[in-house]
Amino acid sequence: DIQMTQSPSSLSASVGDRVTITCRASQSTSNYLNWYQQKPGKAPKLLIYAASSLQSEVPSRFSGSGSGTDFTLTISSLQPEDFATYYCQQTYSIPRTFGQGTKVEI
Amino acid sequence: EVQVVESGGGLVQPGGSLRLSCAASGFTFSNYWMHWVRQAPGMGLVWVSRINSDGSSTSYADSVKGRFTISRDNAKNTLYLQMNSLRGEDTAVYHCARAPAPLKYAMDVWGQGTTVTVSS
Numbered sequence: 001d002i003q004m005t006q007s008p009s010s011l012s013a014s015v016g017d018r019v020t021i022t023c024r025a026s027q028s029t030s031n032y033l034n035w036y037q038q039k040p041g042k043a044p045k046l047l048i049y050a051a052s053s054l055q056s057e058v059p060s061r062f063s064g065s066g067s068g069t070d071f072t073l074t075i076s077s078l079q080p081e082d083f084a085t086y087y088c089q090q091t092y093s094i095p096r097t098f099g100q101g102t103k104v105e106i
Numbered sequence: 107e108v109q110v111v112e113s114g115g116g117l118v119q120p121g122g123s124l125r126l127s128c129a130a131s132g133f134t135f136s137n138y139w140m141h142w143v144r145q146a147p148g149m150g151l152v153w154v155s156r157i158n159s160d161g162s163s164t165s166y167a168d169s170v171k172g173r174f175t176i177s178r179d180n181a182k183n184t185l186y187l188q189m190n191s192l193r194g195e196d197t198a199v200y201h202c203a204r205a206p207a208p209l210k211y212a213m214d215v216w217g218q219g220t221t222v223t224v225s226s
Binding site for chain 2: 031032034036038042043044045046049050053055087089091094095096097098099100101
């Protein structure tokens with residue numbers, strides 16, 4: 001199984017900050033790497049697929065990069081609605097493993 | 107509107123069974139792989155199972171293999187998860203999700219989830 005490790009597990013930031021979350025895979029996932037945002041009590045929302053492709057209707061302040069084993073999610077200017085938990089996920093192989101999550105707090 | 111809606115959750119005793127359903131609408135259900143993902147209280151997302159578009163191929167997490175069965179009825183636009191021999195650690199919100207191939211199987215449509223509580 002491919003293990004996904006996110007860092008940090010949580011971070012404190014302010015509106016307007018640039019935020020970077022990293023995700024490392026235990027083996028190469030090519031670019032089969034996705035990022036999701038989840039708010040309390042809500043379903044996850046797809047932000048980025050294929051490592052760097054922005055999902056439809058997702059604001060352009062979100063971006064993804066990386067390939068192989070190391071990936072990054074960047075929020076260029078944090079907005080109040082971005083305070084949430086973010087998960088990476090590999091879809092290169094079964095099981096479709098998720099990272100443990102990164103909680104972005106004020 | 108493209109959506110999936112889960113149902114069938116509830117309170118069940120350890121060792122019991124439950125069948126979850128996921129009703130799809132607004133898209134051609136038979137064209138998509140589908141997944142179940144669960145989230146225990148206060149915890150992260152955990153992949154449970156997947157099924158291909160025609161139901162001929164399935165996969166499971168080790169933690170549920172032999173106890174859970176995923177299936178689909180493309181005529182009814184519905185995905186199922188039959189859960190047997192339930193344990194306390196199966197307590198979670200269960201989400202179904204669509205995974206289109208052009209998005210490299212990222213899960214682009216999720217339901218709100220149905221809650222399963224395993225307790226005596």
